[in-house]
Amino acid sequence: xxxxxxxxxxxxxxxxxxxxxxxxxxxxxxxxxxxxxxxxxxxxxxxxxxxxxxxxxxxxxxxxxxxxxxxxxxxxxxxxxxxxxxxxxxxxxxxxxxxxxxxxxxxxxxxxxxxxxxxxxxxxxxxxxxxxxxxxxxxxxxxxxxxxxxxxxxxxxxxxxxxxxxxxxxxxxxxxxxxxxxxxxxxxxxxxxxxxxxxxxxxxxxxxxxxxxxxxxxxxxxxxxxxxxxxxxxxxxxxxxxxxxxxxxxxxxxxxxxxxxxxxxxxxxxxxxxxxxxxxxxxxxxxxxxxxxxxxxxxxxxxxxxxxxxxxxxxxxxxxxxxxxxxxxxxxxxxxxxxxxxxxxxxxxxxxxxxxxxxxxxxxxxxxxxxxxxxxxxxxxxxxxxxxxxxxxxxxxxxxxxxxxxxxxxxxxxxxxxxxxxxxxxxxxxxxxxxxxxxxxxxxxxxxxxxxxxxxxxxxxxx
Numbered sequence: 001x002x003x004x005x006x007x008x009x010x011x012x013x014x015x016x017x018x019x020x021x022x023x024x025x026x027x028x029x030x031x032x033x034x035x036x037x038x039x040x041x042x043x044x045x046x047x048x049x050x051x052x053x054x055x056x057x058x059x060x061x062x063x064x065x066x067x068x069x070x071x072x073x074x075x076x077x078x079x080x081x082x083x084x085x086x087x088x089x090x091x092x093x094x095x096x097x098x099x100x101x102x103x104x105x106x107x108x109x110x111x112x113x114x115x116x117x118x119x120x121x122x123x124x125x126x127x128x129x130x131x132x133x134x135x136x137x138x139x140x141x142x143x144x145x146x147x148x149x150x151x152x153x154x155x156x157x158x159x160x161x162x163x164x165x166x167x168x169x170x171x172x173x174x175x176x177x178x179x180x181x182x183x184x185x186x187x188x189x190x191x192x193x194x195x196x197x198x199x200x201x202x203x204x205x206x207x208x209x210x211x212x213x214x215x216x217x218x219x220x221x222x223x224x225x226x227x228x229x230x231x232x233x234x235x236x237x238x239x240x241x242x243x244x245x246x247x248x249x250x251x252x253x254x255x256x257x258x259x260x261x262x263x264x265x266x267x268x269x270x271x272x273x274x275x276x277x278x279x280x281x282x283x284x285x286x287x288x289x290x291x292x293x294x295x296x297x298x299x300x301x302x303x304x305x306x307x308x309x310x311x312x313x314x315x316x317x318x319x320x321x322x323x324x325x326x327x328x329x330x331x332x333x334x335x336x337x338x339x340x341x342x343x344x345x346x347x348x349x350x351x352x353x354x355x356x357x358x359x360x361x362x363x364x365x366x367x368x369x370x371x372x373x374x375x376x377x378x379x380x381x382x383x384x385x386x387x388x389x390x391x392x393x394x395x396x397x398x399x400x401x402x403x404x405x406x407x408x409x410x411x412x413x414x415x416x417x418x419x420x421x422x423x424x425x426x427x428x429x430x431x432x433x434x435x436x437x438x439x440x441x442x443x444x445x446x447x448x449x450x451x452x453x454x455x456x457x458x459x460x461x462x463x
Contacts, residue, residue: 006040010050014040024159037410040238042069045428045435047066047415055413058425058439060157063264063379066287067428074296081331090119090325099325102334103218106288106303109273109337111436114286116309118302119325123263123289125298127226130285131162132319134224134257137308140315141320146223147181149259150213153407154187156233157261157287159225166226169234176333185209187231188239190393191372191383201239203375206414213251224257224284229275232264232426235419236381244279257284257308263300266293268340268429270377278376284308294336324328349429354378356433360440367444367450369401369460378431382423382447392462394421405450414442 004016018032019402024245038050045068060066081098104119118133120126138146145300151157153168153267165178168187188206190199197205214222226246231237251258260283265275267288272278274286283307289300293371304312323329340346358375364382365373371385384401386392402418409416409423427439454460 002159003040004104006050007442008039008050010246011035012052013166018126020123044068044070046430055415056435056439056442057415058427058443059415059417060426060428062290063269063426064295066267066269066291066429067294067336067343071294071296071339073339074294074332077331077335078297078328081109081328085327088327089322091320096325096327098327098330099331102301102325102330103170105337106301106333110286110303111274111277112282113306114283115301115306119330120134120289120300120321121298121303121323121326121329122158122300123261123287124160124163126263126302127157127166127261127288128160128162129257129258129302129319130206130224130226130287131300133304133308133312133317135258135286136315136317137257137311138223138320145221148183148217148222149220150183150185150217150225150256152187152227152231153184154189154234154237155184155226155228155261156265157228158263164363175379181214185213185232188243189231189235189237190240191374192393194391199240200242203242204246206239207243207246207250208458210247211253214250214254214256219254219256222254222256224259225251226259226261228261228263229265229270229279229281230379232379232424233419234375235422236376236424238376238381244281248281257286258287259283259289263287263289264379264426265377267294267337268346268349268377269426270381271346271354272377274348275376292336293329293333295330296328296336298323299326299333300313304386321369336421341453343430345429349378353429353433353436357427357436360436362443364440364447367451368407369447369454376386378429379426380424381419384421385457386460386462390462394459395463396459396463401450401454404453404459405446408449408453410444412442413444414439416441416443 005098014035017036039047040050047057058146106117107115119135153167155168157163157166165182168184172451190202194202260276262274270278276283286303293299354377361375361380362373364370370382371388372383374381398420402421406418
């Protein structure tokens with residue numbers, strides 16, 4: 001076996017990576033030609049790569065490292081749990097102490113009647129669970145025709161077959177189609193799709209598409225609506241203020257279930273434990289993952305209301321995973337939640353760092369390429385445009401300008417993601433004001449460099 005370490009030359013690591021490692025959401029041939037960036041260490045909000053560059057991670061890994069990198073206690077808890085009970089399943093009338101503790105802790109944190117927990121290993125798996133659960137719920141209630149789940153275009157609910165079907169990403173749907181019984185309505189993206197309406201009018205119009213879909217399909221056939229409080233991977237799409245109250249009114253009117261996908265928004269990112277609290281909605285099931293362990297170990301959970309659990313508990317729910325409630329993952333998640341509480345991290349986000357980030361982020365709106373700035377808690381986006389007044393899109397294929405800007409960010413040792421021609425950030429919740437200042441400094445420098453390159457290439461023109 002080839003011995004590999006962080007001291008191995010970067011080119012050699014890149015060659016080995018491209019020879020055997022298939023990356024997610026990546027064109028392998030293009031990556032092989034360019035070479036992957038090799039990350040070797042991390043601390044706080046900072047990454048170090050194999051070339052010694054110190055990189056500000058404004059994406060918290062993949063929206064997940066809420067408590068930041070380098071908490072040794074999570075490694076210690078994992079090691080201790082591996083010594084005591086490295087694995088056992090939760091099938092066959094069996095349980096163990098870490099999963100009991102974690103389920104109880106999540107029921108304590110989640111507001112209202114969200115008191116029951118079904119564990120998985122990723123947000124994608126948890127949404128598979130949710131699809132099965134809402135259909136099983138209606139079947140147990142004697143309404144087996146309630147099969148359809150309504151979602152939104154440009155939503156992201158995972159990349160398993162069920163997860164990507166629930167999501168509304170056209171590029172994912174094009175590679176294998178979607179499963180039956182999923183219906184998509186339009187997203188509440190005012191900047192791109194608002195036309196001549198006011199934001200308030202647009203929010204109501206997009207919310208009422210849910211009611212139109214229910215009536216078109218037939219209320220007796222609709223099981224649930226699923227939505228992210230803020231569409232994260234869709235580009236940090238923040239709905240107008242009129243949107244979510246109207247969605248909740250429609251859900252209540254027709255008695256369908258509501259799944260709030262909190263994989264990104266959960267565990268402090270909006271300045272609340274969960275994103276639905278920010279908007280005042282009332283979900284029956286919430287999907288959690290990422291921030292549950294701050295990405296230190298794979299774990300996810302569907303947190304389920306008394307209403308739904310009381311029905312599911314009357315039948316044998318023929319569903320589960322080998323690693324549901326894995327003892328090591330549960331122990332690490334518990335330690336992560338302890339750290340969050342000890343640091344008073346949710347309050348820090350709500351009352352200190354998120355308002356400061358918002359002030360600095362909105363200041364980027366004066367850049368000639370930035371048409372709109374959006375932020376909720378610690379997730380934010382910039383809409384890039386050649387004409388602010390008309391909310392114009394670029395003439396070049398969607399994502400061209402965003403990709404060029406992202407490359408400038410990488411060149412300036414800043415991880416800022418692009419989604420089409422939107423730039424997005426979601427930094428670790430522990431980021432300091434000085435680090436926010438550095439983030440904004442590097443973002444502005446990257447925007448300036450991208451602007452000059454885009455103009456020089458003749459690409460700064462509207463469609």
